[in-house]
Amino acid sequence: MAEQPEAVLPLPPSGAADGEGPTDVSPGTEEPAGDTKKKIDILLKAVGDTPIMKTKKWAVERTRTIQGLIDFIKKFLKLVASEQLFIYVNQSFAPSPDQEVGTLYECFGSDGKLVLHYCKSQAWG
């Protein structure tokens, strides 16, 4: 299957509608001129027997939290409420749920992207 073009992480329903849809592509070209990009590139990798996302590369707002990303992935993968999803940087460290992805990109990003591993678990069952 050909790698899909980079997708923009849709804003939650309650957020302001910028008119951006999930089909926006070309990272970098739509970014407003400024010192820092508003969005950062994230590559999502599945761990263990967690389902693999069809779209792995996403452009995400810097201020998006880990919790926001977890909620998004859970919906995308259609996980049930009793399943937990964990996200890791550096393959093995789970950042706090309220950590912003922009900060993680600054600390752990390389080659212009942040690699995050995700893993589902029934941990608290």
Added chain:
Amino acid sequence: MEEDEFLGEKTFQHYCAEFIKHSQQIGDGWEWRTSKDCSDGYMCKIHFQIKNGTVVSYPGTSTHVQTCLPMEEALELPLDDSEVTEATAATEVIKYEYHVLYSCSYQVPVLYFRASFLDGRPFSLKDIWEGVHECYKTRLQQGPWDTITQQEHPILGQPFFVLHPCKTNEFMTPVLKNSRKINSTWTCLCFHLFPRNVNYITSWLSIVGPVVGLNLPLSYARAASQNE
């Protein structure tokens, strides 16, 4: 079914030592404590939190420590000065304790925790959960007594809340296996292979900590990957 990743006690102590090294570098407050006969030990962290403007009431306690008030209002209470100071201090500062012990039966680390006011009145589990991130609350409330129990601390002999270790291998194994696939170097302790740039304790605590209000600074992640 993946083969579980168990942690030997010596390996546990090794990772705790590495963890504490970094904690000392950033002033995060973790330290190692040994039992009286020094046969075993655990990692411990105490932190204090101020609860401002929160109304905290405990049925059965005397009226002068019922509410947590801003300074100005507290002084209006009909108490003598020393009692006012004590009441205000007692209701405003909460002491949180986190202990990481090794479980021989499960062969994994276990998180013991408790919280109390400075005057020793314990915090209930419900109060501790008020400091827990939303995403964990629903999950915990669905079956809290399956996952958090109150037990006697194996070394101190005092009651602590414990995050039950029975599921630890379930969430640690995929992460460690994945990391071992990616990294070509590893260290061998207690006959188990662990990826060299992963600290089991750091990973584990980063996962279970937020569930009970304990968040690890990001620098731990970098420290783990830099360990020789």
